[in-house]
Amino acid sequence: MARQASQISKAPLIELRATKGALDQRWLSISSQLAPLLGFNAQQLRIDAEAQAERVWVGLKGSACERVDRNRGGAARVVPLRALQKDLFAWLGLQEVWDIEVGPRPFVFRQLGLTVHFGYLGDPIKPQAFRLEWPGIRDWTGAGLSFQTSGAGHPHWQIDILESLAERKNEGFAVELAEAVEDFGAEQRMPDLNDLLRTISIEKMHLASAARWWLPATSDVHGQHMNMPPDLAGLTRWLTHSVQYMQQELARCVFRV
Incomplete structure (x- = not known):
């Protein structure tokens, strides 16, 4: 994700903070919910937290x-x-x-x-x-909370998915595209559309998943699709319900041929 900050919302911006004890309890709770949700026991699936320097990484x-x-990270x-x-x-x-x-x-949520x-x-x-x-x-750029x-x-x-496919595409397409653009003396040949689509950086788009655009407009033009994590319980509910929703929607995926 990009690291450019935004100061659009005028509502008070509050960091989500927690104690180690509260986080330990939360990760145990997530493990107890996530494993059976995906059909596993505690030995097969659990949350793992590892502290490195000034940060805790959870997976x-x-x-x-x-x-x-991962494509990044x-x-x-x-x-x-x-x-x-x-x-x-x-x-x-x-x-x-x-x-x-x-x-x-x-501990400050990142x-x-x-x-x-x-x-x-x-x-x-x-x-x-x-994803x-x-x-x-957080103070993403050194200019204050945002x-x-x-x-x-x-x-x-x-x-x-397009970025993933592009990474596995034969490098020959890049040469072909460069020749098609730069060789002005020859008859121009349009690149194949399927190949061209793989080069569009769709992965940079942020598609809002909690936008209340049906509400009356306010002075905070973009505020209705920018939400702060409320508390630990809310963050956990969001996680588990998101996994359930993904399971539901993935059931619709079928092969066209």
């Missing part, structure tokens, strides 16, 4: 998990989210990050993201398809 762990490479562990057709699975990755500061509630990949059991190649993310209120990414919806969806 998935257990015997049901497999390792994948390095390796992660994913777990089967839903079986699709032809032995294909949708896989779920989770990443939650808290900054460690000082004070009575020193972001929570759910990423979906497609792939086979035991196959390390699992292209990243889309649902909720960044917290939402992350100017004007973007929070929480939001981002679509990664």
